Amino acid sequence: xxxxxINKIIAAIIFTLVIIxxxxxxxxxxxxxxxxxxxxxxxxxxxxxxxxxxxxxxxxKSNIEPISLLLKDAxxxxxxxxxxxxxxxxxxxxxxxxxxxxxxxxxxxxxIGTLDGYAYSSEMATFxxxxxxxxxxxxxxxxxxxxxxxxxxxxxxxxVEDRANMVLWLxxxxxxxxxxx
Ligand code: HEC
Numbered sequence: 001x002x003x004x005x006i007n008k009i010i011a012a013i014i015f016t017l018v019i020i021x022x023x024x025x026x027x028x029x030x031x032x033x034x035x036x037x038x039x040x041x042x043x044x045x046x047x048x049x050x051x052x053x054x055x056x057x058x059x060x061k062s063n064i065e066p067i068s069l070l071l072k073d074a075x076x077x078x079x080x081x082x083x084x085x086x087x088x089x090x091x092x093x094x095x096x097x098x099x100x101x102x103x104x105x106x107x108x109x110x111x112i113g114t115l116d117g118y119a120y121s122s123e124m125a126t127f128x129x130x131x132x133x134x135x136x137x138x139x140x141x142x143x144x145x146x147x148x149x150x151x152x153x154x155x156x157x158x159x160v161e162d163r164a165n166m167v168l169w170l171x172x173x174x175x176x177x178x179x180x181x
Contacts, residue, residue: 067137068181070164079169082162085154092173101152106174107131108167112147123149133181136170137163 067074083092089101096103102118110131113124124147129135139146140163142156157163171177 064138064141065160066134067160067164067167068133070160071133071168071180074161074164074168076165076169076172078162079165079167082157082166083169089152089154092170094175104170104173107136108133108171108174109178121149121151123147124151133167133171137167140166 086101086104089099091097091099091103092105093103094105096105098115098118102115102120108131112127112129112131112135113120127147131139140157143150143152143154157166171180
């Protein structure tokens, strides 16, 4: 092998190394593997402590299933059974006296907390709005959540079917039941 040939081989090796170096550099520039000094997005931990209970409650509240679509297939018979939970405190027939709670005859679409001759809590009396099908169903899910400070001591009807059956039955307690939604 002549010196000239050895030179060519060395030149080829150097050339290859230079090419590898350049490719490597270009790759680095394109992909940029440098770790940034700060994380791209910081995970902020809120300073006010929110208890897991509160989170559970607020998601619970916004997740109360609506009853409107269930009403047309709801059961009056099952509603009647559920009404036994209310009858300790409520009458349902026209003209019957108030008990611990107000008479519920004609409750659908009635303005909330407005019957004469019944002493509502100030929270219910000043709540505003009326008992639409959905308002009533949300109230019945957990009364003390819907109207904070209400004096109705009832834990609530957690199953959406129960609420639909109950509300359909209550709707019948009227001279002129309003149309279903
Ligand atoms: C332990 C007694 C008690 C039970 C059980 C009870 N309620 Fe009540 N209810 C009350 C009281 C007391 C009020 C008045 C609340 C207030 O003034 O804050 C009330 C108010 C209401 C109102 C508002 C009426 C209006 O005029 O605006 C509705 C609707 C109602 N109850 C429905 C029901 C239904 C339906 C049930 C059964 C699933 C039920 N309640 C079970 C005591 C009770």
